Each structure stands twice: as C-alpha cells, then as structure tokens.
Amino acid sequence: MLARYDWAIDPADVVRVSDVMVGITELLRVAARPGDGVVVNPPVYPPFFSHVVEAGCRLVEAPLAVSRGRYELDLEALRSAFAAGSRIYLLCNPHNPMGRVFSRSDLLQVVELAERYGVLVLSDEIHAPLTLPGARHTPFLSLGESARARGIALVSASKGWNIPGLKCAQIVVASDPMRALIRRLPEHVWFRAGNLGVIASVAAYRDGGGWLDELLAVLDRNRNLMSTLLAERLPGVVYRPPEAGYLGWLDCRALGLPQEPVDRFLERGRVALTAGLRFGSQGSGHVRVTMATSREILAEIVERMRAALA
Ligand SMILES: Cc1ncc(COP(=O)(O)O)c(C=O)c1O
Missing domain, CATH: 3.90.1150.10 (Aspartate Aminotransferase, domain 1)
Known part of the structure; x- marks a missing residue:
C-alpha cells in the first residue's frame, strides 16, 4: 500500500478476517443498532444489499449519478441520506460494477459529510490492486485525520491475485475510536481466516508486484x-x-x-x-x-x- 498508494499502515492496526464481506457484516454487527440505516450507492456489488440486511440493518440507497455512461458519487444524495439519520456508509472504492475510481476531491467531500453527520465509513477497497493505468486509487484512510477518525478500510489480495477461495482479507484502522470499535469484534472473527489465505496474502503483497503488473x-x-x-x-x-x-x-x-x-x-x-x-x-x-x-x-x-x- 505504501509503495503503490503512498498509504502507510501500522501492522498492529490490521485484523485478519475470512473475507471482505464477512468483515463488513461483523463490523456492522458491532457498530450498528438493529434497524440502523446503512447507505449504499447502487448500482453496486449485489452482496452489499444482502449483507446489510443479514446484519440486521436497513438499506438506504443513494444511487450514483450518471451522465453518458460516466458514474459519479452523488454527494447531494449522500448528504440527504446522512441528514435523514443513516449512521453508516458502505463505500465501494473502487466501485464494482463499473470499475470507477473516485476522485480524491470527491472522497474528501465524503469525509466532510461523514464528519458533519457523524457517519462511520466502511471503505471496501478490494479492487484497489487492480487500478489500471491512468487512474489513481485513493485509500480512504489516507485522506487525513478526520477520515481516520471515522473510517475503516477493508482490503484483500483476493481480487488482485485471484485467491478468494483461500479465505483471508484484512480490516485496517488508524485511529483510537476505530481501534476501540474493532476490539469489540468477537475473537472468532480473526480465527476464521484460512492459514493458506494468510500465507498467500503475504506472498502476494510481498512478492507479487511483478505478477500484478503483468496482469x-x-x-x-x-x-x-x-x-x-x-x-x-x-x-x-x-x-x-x-x-x-x-x-x-x-x-x-x-x-x-x-x-x-x-x-x-x-x-x-x-x-x-x-x-x-x-x-x-x-x-x-x-x-x-x-x-x-x-x-x-x-x-x-x-x-x-x-x-x-x-
Ligand atoms: C466490491 C467487492 N467487495 C467484496 C467482494 C467479495 O470479496 P470477499 O470474497 O473477500 O468477501 C467482491 C467480489 O466480487 C467485490 O467486488
């Protein structure tokens, strides 16, 4: 992350989980009260809908804005969803299905809105390693103190190196309030990551850069x-x-x-x-x-x- 996105992570702030969607679901279980609104930006990766519901939360849609096939975060739709009381935002960064890499300035506005309305941001960055020439991925937690105070990133080698079956993803935090939040995750969440997934993820992150560039x-x-x-x-x-x-x-x-x-x-x-x-x-x-x-x-x-x- 440091080499590619200039994002420094403290290894002590990384929690392993079996996959990204389990990480999101377990985080929702500890962060949300039953029925809390969780904002998503359709069109979006289908399990976002089902896992929010699985965690006992309520889906709130703030669709992406689109003009001639170009999709953008609709910041006004986000603002009104936050203003209406949603406490959590599930950001797909980069965004599946259209492969959008949102601009740093739009993401900074997300940070501002999240701060204004006291929203927790779960940033799913599973597609980040696959950022293509011409685009620059912005890790949510690289956006400053305010982003770190209310943001949690979910990253994984499973997309970039095609190893989802080995079952390992990572939750990353970088502030005391978020450290306190992830300490509330049940211990078994950590233990459910697969050993082969851990080994493969380390190999991918440490030695898989050349392979990724070819891909x-x-x-x-x-x-x-x-x-x-x-x-x-x-x-x-x-x-x-x-x-x-x-x-x-x-x-x-x-x-x-x-x-x-x-x-x-x-x-x-x-x-x-x-x-x-x-x-x-x-x-x-x-x-x-x-x-x-x-x-x-x-x-x-x-x-x-x-x-x-x-
Ligand atoms: C945005 C996004 N998040 C999560 C996943 C699933 O990841 P995992 O298998 O780690 O739950 C995918 C897979 O397609 C995805 O596109």
Missing part, C-alpha cells in the same frame, strides 16, 4: 479491446472502460429490447452475463461482463451478443 497490462489491453469490439460489432451499447478491475458495465438500453438484455443474450446468444438488475433497480437494461479472459473469448462474447440481436 494489469492484460486487463488494460482487454478493456480497450472491448471498446474496439463493441464499436465494431455492437455500436448501440454504451460502455466506458473501467478504471479499475476487469468488469465491463454495458448499457444496452438503446438496443430497445423487449426484455432484460441478460435474458436475450443467454437465450439467443448462449452467452451468460450478469444481470444489471442484480446491482439495483438502476441496473435495468444493463449487463455486466467479466473481461478477465483471453482476447479470443472476449471476441466470442461480443460475437454471441451480436448474434442474439440478429
């Missing part, structure tokens, strides 16, 4: 290849290459299909994408495509989507 070059190529393929074969689909990760968020609304595009692509094209609706009602008419694959398969995906429209 990033492939993902960079793939996101651009997707632009070319869509422009040539499916010009009606709106796509902005992700700034982090390997996911493409495709706006298919201009295709004018009578059904959700995911169903059409599966039924007629035999290509399985993720339904936009899984990311929130705002995802209707969209699909999410995984681009962590070969150029041949990427071309085949787009070809099958085109065939489904014929």
